[in-house]
Amino acid sequence: MSARRVVVHPDADVLAQATASRLLTRLLDLQSVHAPVHVVLTGGTVGIKVLADVAAHPVRDAVDWGTVHLWWGDDRFVPAGHPDRNVQQAREALLDHLPTLPHENVHTIPAARPDDPGFTQDDAAREYASELARFAAPGESTPQFDVLMLGMGPDHHVASLFPGRPELEVVGVATTAVVDSPKPPPLRVSLTFDAIRSAREVWIVAAGAEKAAGVHAGLSGASVTESPVAGATGQDLTLWLVDAAAAAEAGAGEHG
Numbered sequence: 401m402s403a404r405r406v407v408v409h410p411d412a413d414v415l416a417q418a419t420a421s422r423l424l425t426r427l428l429d430l431q432s433v434h435a436p437v438h439v440v441l442t443g444g445t446v447g448i449k450v451l452a453d454v455a456a457h458p459v460r461d462a463v464d465w466g467t468v469h470l471w472w473g474d475d476r477f478v479p480a481g482h483p484d485r486n487v488q489q490a491r492e493a494l495l496d497h498l499p500t501l502p503h504e505n506v507h508t509i510p511a512a513r514p515d516d517p518g519f520t521q522d523d524a525a526r527e528y529a530s531e532l533a534r535f536a537a538p539g540e541s542t543p544q545f546d547v548l549m550l551g552m553g554p555d556h557h558v559a560s561l562f563p564g565r566p567e568l569e570v571v572g573v574a575t576t577a578v579v580d581s582p583k584p585p586p587l588r589v590s591l592t593f594d595a596i597r598s599a600r601e602v603w604i605v606a607a608g609a610e611k612a613a614g615v616h617a618g619l620s621g622a623s624v625t626e627s628p629v630a631g632a633t634g635q636d637l638t639l640w641l642v643d644a645a646a647a648a649e650a651g652a653g654e655h656g
């Protein structure tokens with residue numbers, strides 16, 4: 401039975417610091433019972449701030465980064481190294497500061513190849529699905545994600561699953577290409593809901609008044625077509641990590 405919890409922090413800075421502490425604690429706990437550990441990272445303002453706070457955290461080096469595998473919920477289909485790439489932002493915030501994290505544990509969503517225009521976002525989505533399958537148990541299409549973090553857009557999107565878009569309906573595969581994303585850049589690759597919902601724990605991290613309607617929608621069972629965040633749930637736990645401004649429209653009954 402999956403649980404849902406809501407944790408409200410005073411502001412975005414405390415939210416990011418607390419989420420960094422929570423992630424490191426979760427990694428340490430998980431590593432005391434199993435290895436490897438699979439974590440899915442998110443882009444977005446708070447998502448990247450969390451990574452910077454992990455980098456600066458005093459217990460960062462207590463984690464055995466050698467057995468941590470990092471994945472992404474989505475990325476922008478632009479050339480490698482582009483500042484819009486979630487992985488590029490993650491590298492600068494955290495990965496470049498983790499010398500013991502093996503290169504082969506960093507599972508980036510394939511980037512656009514300017515010298516190979518025939519390599520499309522569909523190819524990138526297929527390639528990422530193959531990489532996920534390589535770490536999956538027989539019959540599964542993804543590794544067992546221990547923690548999957550998601551930011552949420554003001555339009556209630558998660559990963560690159562936007563309201564009213566056909567990608568919301570993609571089932572039976574772990575990844576999807578996205579064209580015409582309403583948030584630039586237009587070309588992206590995203591995990592599907594099937595992949596997101598296979599995670600043991602989904603952590604939705606949101607700060608600011610512009611996220612309040614999305615938090616309310618997600619917690620009150622809105623339609624996934626209108627509020628994709630409502631479809632992001634974990635097998636064991638769906639954890640809403642929000643600041644006070646983002647929690648402003650969530651009723652008392654929605655806090656559990």
Ligand SMILES: O=C(O)[C@H](O)[C@@H](O)[C@H](O)[C@H](O)COP(=O)(O)O
Pocket residue numbers: 442443444445446447474475476486550551552553554557558559560583
């Ligand atoms: O690639 C993306 O666009 C992000 O992965 C996206 O899903 C992000 O997490 C949210 O839009 C929240 O972003 P902010 O925290 O910057 O609002």
